[in-house]
Amino acid sequence: MLTLILAPAAPVRAADSLEDTVAARLRAKLTLESDRPVRVSVLRGTPDTGVLGAAVLPGGKGYPEGWLFLHAGGETAFEGDPAFAALAAKVSVLSAEEHRVFGQARAYTPPQPSKHPAKSTADYRTALRLPYALGQAWSYTGGPHPMSGSARSSIDLAGGDGRVLAAGSGLAYTMCDSKKGWLRVVHDRGLATDYYHLSGNIAANGDRVAEGDFLGDIGTDVSCGGSASGAHVHFSLRRDGAYVPMDHYVFGKWVIRAQGDPYDGFAMHGSTRVDIDGKLPNYGPLGLDQGLVDTDGGTALNRRAGPGTAQPVVGTVADGETVTIQCSATGTEHTGRDGYRSTLWDKLADGTWVSDVYVWTGTGEPVDGTC
Numbered sequence: 001m002l003t004l005i006l007a008p009a010a011p012v013r014a015a016d017s018l019e020d021t022v023a024a025r026l027r028a029k030l031t032l033e034s035d036r037p038v039r040v041s042v043l044r045g046t047p048d049t050g051v052l053g054a055a056v057l058p059g060g061k062g063y064p065e066g067w068l069f070l071h072a073g074g075e076t077a078f079e080g081d082p083a084f085a086a087l088a089a090k091v092s093v094l095s096a097e098e099h100r101v102f103g104q105a106r107a108y109t110p111p112q113p114s115k116h117p118a119k120s121t122a123d124y125r126t127a128l129r130l131p132y133a134l135g136q137a138w139s140y141t142g143g144p145h146p147m148s149g150s151a152r153s154s155i156d157l158a159g160g161d162g163r164v165l166a167a168g169s170g171l172a173y174t175m176c177d178s179k180k181g182w183l184r185v186v187h188d189r190g191l192a193t194d195y196y197h198l199s200g201n202i203a204a205n206g207d208r209v210a211e212g213d214f215l216g217d218i219g220t221d222v223s224c225g226g227s228a229s230g231a232h233v234h235f236s237l238r239r240d241g242a243y244v245p246m247d248h249y250v251f252g253k254w255v256i257r258a259q260g261d262p263y264d265g266f267a268m269h270g271s272t273r274v275d276i277d278g279k280l281p282n283y284g285p286l287g288l289d290q291g292l293v294d295t296d297g298g299t300a301l302n303r304r305a306g307p308g309t310a311q312p313v314v315g316t317v318a319d320g321e322t323v324t325i326q327c328s329a330t331g332t333e334h335t336g337r338d339g340y341r342s343t344l345w346d347k348l349a350d351g352t353w354v355s356d357v358y359v360w361t362g363t364g365e366p367v368d369g370t371c
């Protein structure tokens with residue numbers, strides 16, 4: 001009988017664990033105290049292959065914030081960090097789709113305030129739906145309010161069949177180490193959406209989801225922080241790795257608007273306005289080259305033979321209708337909602353023209369080039 005006498009293993013120092021290293025780096029990035037709790041979960045990989053994980057600053061009574069992180073070659077990068085895209089190439093356990101999406105990630109830059117957002121070069125297009133079945137009308141129980149931080153990045157929605165669906169295609173991740181309640185879907189164009197308070201959510205670790213795929217039911221889960229007085233989904237928007245104000249962004253052909261204090265706001269579909277506790281029928285995504293007719297009053301919009309009011313009227317299109325834009329050109333100047341003034345005209349898919357100030361596209365720039 002062979003007896004092996006093993007030397008006692010060297011004690012593993014807690015300070016050396018990957019989790020502790022990542023937690024310490026997140027605290028340093030955010031200049032937090034050294035005893036601030038950070039919950040780190042490794043989603044995939046080892047220090048040898050590189051690691052993909054989630055790091056969460058739990059919320060307590062407030063909401064949490066969470067970042068996907070990459071760790072390779074002793075380096076750690078969180079979503080929104082300048083090094084994130086380059087580090088993705090060094091993590092071999094990422095899928096081809098993760099390499100593509102993370103490899104395109106841009107560093108976060110704070111948004112520039114603008115007096116006339118609709119006319120700015122800001123781009124509020126999302127090509128996302130509201131996070132439930134098309135045709136259902138859920139209650140808009142909370143206008144734009146923060147997740148973590150001060151950006152009013154999130155709205156509350158409840159009702160319908162209670163099934164929370166992906167607002168668009170992307171890669172899904174369970175963010176909280178409880179694996180409950182909180183999913184993130186990383187979309188193209190630097191956008192991501194978060195779904196919080198879910199009950200019976202799917203377990204996701206980079207799974208590809210399509211627009212409309214089931215994520216979980218509305219619920220009251222707060223395992224990473226926050227509070228919920230009734231079953232709902234807290235639906236948040238992120239861009240370039242940070243929560244961004246939802247004001248002016250479009251989901252399900254509703255333009256989300258903030259006003260007053262957090263939780264105050266409304267939503268616009270053309271000239272139709274829905275206030276808090278009203279119902280939002282989900283009309284599906286507004287395409288990147290589409291617009292919503294918004295005549296700032298609800299009258300029909302003239303379609304003309306060319307880009308200007310000197311051109312003959314060849315038809316009309318109703319307020320709230322969706323139009324597809326071929327290209328844009330300069331024409332006569334007009335003023336639309338919120339003082340948006342522009343000489344831009346859009347040539348529609350049927351060859352007729354409308355002034356861009358009466359078509360909400362999410363940007364004051366041409367959405368599909370110039371004619």
Ligand SMILES: [Zn+2]
Binds near residue numbers: 235
């Ligand atoms: Zn909320």
